[in-house]
Amino acid sequence: MSLLVSVLREPAAIRSLDGRAWDLLIRQARHANLLGRLHYRLADAGLGAAVPAHPRSHLQSGAAMAEAQHHSIRREIRHLRQTLDAHGIPLILLKGAAYVAAGLPAARGRLFADVDILLPQERLADAESALMVHGWVSSSTDAYDQRYYRRWMHELPALRHLFRGSVLDVHHTILPPTARLKPDPRLLIEASIPVPGLAGVRTLALPDLILHSACHLFHEGEPDNLLRDLTDLDLLLRQLAREDAAWDALLDRADRLQLVGPLRLALRYCQRILDTPMPERIIARSGCQAGGGAGQRLLDVIYTRVLRPQHPSTADFFTPLARRSLYIRAHWLRMPPLLLAYHLAHKALFPPTPETRPLSNEKIDPKDRA
Amino acid sequence: MRVGDLSPAEVRARLAGDGLRIAAGPFHCRLQSDIGDIADELARLYAHHPLLDDGEFIDFHVSVQPGHGIRRWLRPQARFAVDAVEPFTPLPRAQALPMLEWGLNWCITAYSQHLLIIHAAAVARDGRAAILPAPPGSGKSTLCAALVNRGWQLLSDELTLVRLDTGEIMGLARPVNLKNASIDIIRDYAPEAFLSHPVRDTTKGTVALMAPPQASVEAVGEWARPAWMVLPRYRAGTPPTLTQMGSGAAFLQIADNAMNYHLLGSRGFAAVGQLVDRCRSYSFEYSRLDDAIETFDRLAADGGNEAR
Numbered sequence: 001m002s003l004l005v006s007v008l009r010e011p012a013a014i015r016s017l018d019g020r021a022w023d024l025l026i027r028q029a030r031h032a033n034l035l036g037r038l039h040y041r042l043a044d045a046g047l048g049a050a051v052p053a054h055p056r057s058h059l060q061s062g063a064a065m066a067e068a069q070h071h072s073i074r075r076e077i078r079h080l081r082q083t084l085d086a087h088g089i090p091l092i093l094l095k096g097a098a099y100v101a102a103g104l105p106a107a108r109g110r111l112f113a114d115v116d117i118l119l120p121q122e123r124l125a126d127a128e129s130a131l132m133v134h135g136w137v138s139s140s141t142d143a144y145d146q147r148y149y150r151r152w153m154h155e156l157p158a159l160r161h162l163f164r165g166s167v168l169d170v171h172h173t174i175l176p177p178t179a180r181l182k183p184d185p186r187l188l189i190e191a192s193i194p195v196p197g198l199a200g201v202r203t204l205a206l207p208d209l210i211l212h213s214a215c216h217l218f219h220e221g222e223p224d225n226l227l228r229d230l231t232d233l234d235l236l237l238r239q240l241a242r243e244d245a246a247w248d249a250l251l252d253r254a255d256r257l258q259l260v261g262p263l264r265l266a267l268r269y270c271q272r273i274l275d276t277p278m279p280e281r282i283i284a285r286s287g288c289q290a291g292g293g294a295g296q297r298l299l300d301v302i303y304t305r306v307l308r309p310q311h312p313s314t315a316d317f318f319t320p321l322a323r324r325s326l327y328i329r330a331h332w333l334r335m336p337p338l339l340l341a342y343h344l345a346h347k348a349l350f351p352p353t354p355e356t357r358p359l360s361n362e363k364i365d366p367k368d369r370a
Numbered sequence: 371m372r373v374g375d376l377s378p379a380e381v382r383a384r385l386a387g388d389g390l391r392i393a394a395g396p397f398h399c400r401l402q403s404d405i406g407d408i409a410d411e412l413a414r415l416y417a418h419h420p421l422l423d424d425g426e427f428i429d430f431h432v433s434v435q436p437g438h439g440i441r442r443w444l445r446p447q448a449r450f451a452v453d454a455v456e457p458f459t460p461l462p463r464a465q466a467l468p469m470l471e472w473g474l475n476w477c478i479t480a481y482s483q484h485l486l487i488i489h490a491a492a493v494a495r496d497g498r499a500a501i502l503p504a505p506p507g508s509g510k511s512t513l514c515a516a517l518v519n520r521g522w523q524l525l526s527d528e529l530t531l532v533r534l535d536t537g538e539i540m541g542l543a544r545p546v547n548l549k550n551a552s553i554d555i556i557r558d559y560a561p562e563a564f565l566s567h568p569v570r571d572t573t574k575g576t577v578a579l580m581a582p583p584q585a586s587v588e589a590v591g592e593w594a595r596p597a598w599m600v601l602p603r604y605r606a607g608t609p610p611t612l613t614q615m616g617s618g619a620a621f622l623q624i625a626d627n628a629m630n631y632h633l634l635g636s637r638g639f640a641a642v643g644q645l646v647d648r649c650r651s652y653s654f655e656y657s658r659l660d661d662a663i664e665t666f667d668r669l670a671a672d673g674g675n676e677a678r
Contacts, residue, residue, distance in 0.1 A: 019427040027431070027453050030481075054398065054427040057484045064483035068633040312454050 002314045004028040007038070008231065009275045011045040022055045024313055032227045032309035035062025036109030066109045070100045076115050076166050077101055081200045083134045089127050091201050092118040092192045094171065094212060098203035099232070101195045106235040110228070114158065114167035118204070120189060121172040128156060128170070135162040144346060152178045152335060174212050175219060178335040183215070183257040207246070207253045210236045214266035215259060219333050223306040223323050230307055233266050234274040247282045264288045265299070273307055302326055374417035382409040389431070391422040395542040395590045396531070398422055399474065402433035405448060408467045411566045415545045415579055418587035430477040434470045436463065452477055465569055468577050471545060478529055478542075479629050485540070486532040486634060486641040489627045492525035492539050492594075493517045495670040499539040499594035501530050501649065502602055503627035506574075509604030512552035515580050516659040517666060519560035524586035525594060529629075534637055537644050538593040543586045545579040553578045559659055598669055599624065599649040602656070610661035612669075613653050620651035 003025050007013050017025065029035045039059035042048055051059065077097065084091050094116040099107035119127050139160040140146060149157040155171040173185035192202040204212060213236060217229045240246045254263040267288035270276035283289050290296075305322035308314040331340050373381065373392060384390045389400040390412075401412070422428075430452055437447030437460055446463035449456055450473040457476065461469050479487055490503035491514035500522075504510040511527050518524040525539055527546040532539055545566075548556055553568055553576065564581040599620055600612075615623070624642050625631050631638045650669075656662040 019425050023427045026427075030453070031455075052427070054429060057396075058429070058481065060484035061482055064634065064637075068483070068635060071635055 002028055002308045002311075004032060004034065004038070004309045005227075005273060008034075008041060011042055011047055014042065014047060015050055019052075022052060026055050026058045028309035028311045028313065029062070030058070031224075031311040033111045033225055034109075034228055034231065034309070035059055036066035036111055037228070037231060038109070039063040040109040062111070063109055066111050069111060069113075070107065072164075072166065073097055073100050073112075073115060076161075076164070076168070077198070077201060079134070080115070080117065080168075081198075083130055084127060085200055087123075087126055087130050089119060089123050089130070090189070090192075092189060093195075093201065093203045094118055094174075094209075095216070098209060101198060101201055102203050104209075104236070105239055106232050108235075110232070114169055116155075116169045116171060118171045118174070118185065118188065118192075121185070124156070124170070124172050131159060131168070131170070135164075136160070136168055137162060139167065144350070148343070152176055152339065174215055176334050178339060179219070179333055181215075181258045181261065181333075183211075183259055187257060188212075206236065206240055207250045208257075210240065210250060210266070211254055211257060211259045211263060214262040218262045218265045220330055223326055224310050226306050227309055230269060230273060234270050234276045237267075237270060237276050237278065241277060244279065247279055248285075251282065251285060260286075265303075269303055269307055273304075302329070371421045372417065373413055373419050373421060376413070376421075378410055378413060381413040382406055385409050385412070388424075389433075391424070391426070391428065392416055392419045393422055394419060394474075394544050395526075396540050397429045397478065397542075398427060400428045400431045401470065402431075402435075403466070403470070404435055405463065405466045408434070408470070411467055411579075412470070414564050415566060415581045417564075417581065418584045419543075430474065430481070432470065432473055432477060434466045434473070461572075465572050467566060467579065468547075468569055468572060471547065471579060474544070475528055478531075482531070483630055483633055484534065486534060486631070486638060486645075487629045488530040488532065488624060489528070489629055490530040490624075491527045492530040492541075493522040493666075494525055494539070494541075494594035495522055495666075497592065497594050498597035498670070499525060500598040500600055500666065500669070501539070501596060501624070501645075502600050503530075503623055504602055506549075508602055509552070510602055511547055511549065512555055512604070513602050513656075513659070513662055515546045515548060515552070515556045515563075516559055516663060518546070518583055518586060519556075519563055520663045522666065523589055523594075524582045532596070532641055532645060533593070534634075534641050536593075537596065537641065537648065539596055540593050541586070541590040543582045543590040545581055547574075548578045548580055550575045555659070556580060596645050596648045597650070599646070599651040600666075600669075601651075601653045602662070603654065604657065605655050606657050608655050608657050610656045610658075610665050611654070612665055615651040615653055617646050617651065620649065621646045623651075 003021065007025060029038045035058060039062055042051060081091050093101050096110055096112040097115040099110065136159040138157050140157040145157055149155065154173045154176045155169050159168040159170065174183055175181055188204055188208050191205045191208055193205050195201045195203055210233065213229060213233050217226060240250060254260045264286050267278060267286055271278060302322045302325055305319050306326050331344065335343065381390060385401060385403045389402045391400050432452050434448050434450050436442045437449060441447045447460040448463045448466035448469050449460045450458055450469050488501065488503055490501050491510050492499050492501050493514060502510050502514060514527045524543050526542040529542065530539060557565060566579040568576045568578040570576045601623055621642055624645060628638065628642060631642065
């Protein structure tokens with residue numbers, strides 16, 4: 001088990017760390033985008049004073065970064081509400097933006113870069129033009145990407161605001177229409193709940209936030225934030241657990257939305273990796289700890305590697321392979337075989353250029369990773 | 371043990387091996403590089419900096435390495451990485467040493483949101499600091515290099531670090547970045563100071579690094595109280611002119627040059643406000659370094675702004 005995960009499970013373990021171990025912990029937390037969250041995890045456990053000065057600075061820095069991001073997310077929410085309200089389009093927040101707006105424990109110290117919103121598909125065109133009028137433009141200029149998103153994906157290509165630089169993902173459902181699982185977005189929109197104190201702003205209901213988080217975690221191929229996403233799920237599930245009957249409702253809801261599979265994996269790895277408490281009857285009913293066949297064993301091999309901080313210290317011989325197979329699995333789940341072959345062939349022929357930038361003394365953007 | 375106590379071969383071996391672990395003010399850095407050419411100059415620039423034990427916490431694990439594959443030999447590259455992440459596009463290999471310094475600056479600005487970081491030089495006398503925020507080309511680094519060779523303590527030539535709790539300025543005492551004409555000016559002005567070989571054709575023009583004075587490195591743990599904010603401007607042929615600046619203008623100067631002002635939100639606002647309250651603020655025009663030193667020495671003799 002990585003040092004970061006063992007500290008997240010058992011914060012008191014920091015009392016016995018020496019300089020070297022602190023060094024490793026901070027590096028792992030930075031690579032997992034979990035510095036801010038670790039800061040609050042330790043503070044909530046009453047261990048803030050037990051952190052030596054050097055690592056404490058990094059934790060405080062991560063928490064400050066998260067705070068700045070939350071601040072700008074709240075500002076974006078106000079702008080979005082104004083823009084969409086004028087056209088009678090509801091503003092329904094997903095993921096991080098929803099946690100921040102609703103003040104959920106899952107928001108604490110969470111680092112993220114963009115706002116995700118959900119719209120009824122029939123309002124997508126109206127929303128896109130309204131957003132464009134207010135400065136949101138498509139960040140992707142690649143014709144293939146534009147077509148890929150618009151024909152096959154559950155969201156528009158990311159929009160970037162011309163002046164503020166913020167990034168917006170506009171979803172019309174939570175999984176690609178080409179995916180095998182087809183949760184009905186109308187059910188999600190119907191069950192969405194208003195945010196107290198923020199008129200005109202809604203979020204998915206807690207069970208749907210959990211199911212969406214699980215969907216995202218087990219359908220996307222980009223491994224760097226997976227452990228962070230698992231800690232989101234852990235916090236959301238701990239919040240759900242305040243009411244015992246909510247567990248059964250969550251499983252019923254997963255049934256209704258065809259998301260039993262992702263939820264089962266979410267419960268499995270939350271419990272195994274982060275020791276998330278859950279009732280026995282839920283473990284039994286969801287079958288989340290069942291041994292399963294070869295497929296499940298293969299998933300375990302992959303996920304026990306990618307659900308680590310993606311830092312060189314936690315990598316083993318199979319890590320690169322696990323990351324690679326995750327990418328393939330994500331695409332496999334996302335589209336039928338022929339489309340997948342076409343898409344992967346295109347990506348192989350025209351690989352995206354990696355993002356680096358010239359060295360300069362530019363100001364630090366709160367949207368940068370900490 | 372200090373870096374200067376190591377033999378050149380040992381410095382080279384550490385850089386190529388597990389890393390040269392040094393303390394630069396509040397930051398512990400582990401430097402690694404297989405580019406052997408930079409070892410000797412790096413050792414001179416950091417000669418007085420303390421070495422750290424293997425077991426100590428490291429803030430920044432940084433390296434400058436040669437390019438991959440053919441870019442080792444063909445138009446050779448230098449690549450900067452911090453803990454296996456490469457935030458920048460590679461530079462020509464001849465720029466490896468400045469790249470390491472700029473990369474460290476980047477680490478500090480990116481990973482230190484627990485401080486207010488101002489793009490400014492800072493020097494101190496008797497525990498009181500003068501902050502020199504200024505746009506590039508104003509002669510800030512030249513003036514800073516001159517001051518620290520005439521008895522002022524170098525806190526930092528590029529990044530002024532302000533503690534959010536006490537408002538004190540933390541020293542870094544890292545090498546001073548000199549650009550273009552200022553390289554020869556400082557060579558003449560302070561022949562005893564060590565300057566690295568000038569590197570041409572960087573994005574900032576020709577650059578050289580000046581080793582911080584030994585006394586500044588040894589005093590780096592003594593944080594200074596902010597006492598003056600001086601906005602310097604070199605203008606050929608003018609007599610030294612020190613003009614008082616209103617607190618509103620001073621606030622904007624600092625806020626504008628603070629790299630994470632917008633990120634710190636209300637805490638940034640409070641920190642800049644406190645800084646302006648504690649400082650006497652001036653704009654300053656000069657053409658001769660000796661005049662400038664005299665003006666600063668007079669400020670120091672006047673006793674700063676402690677009554678307020």
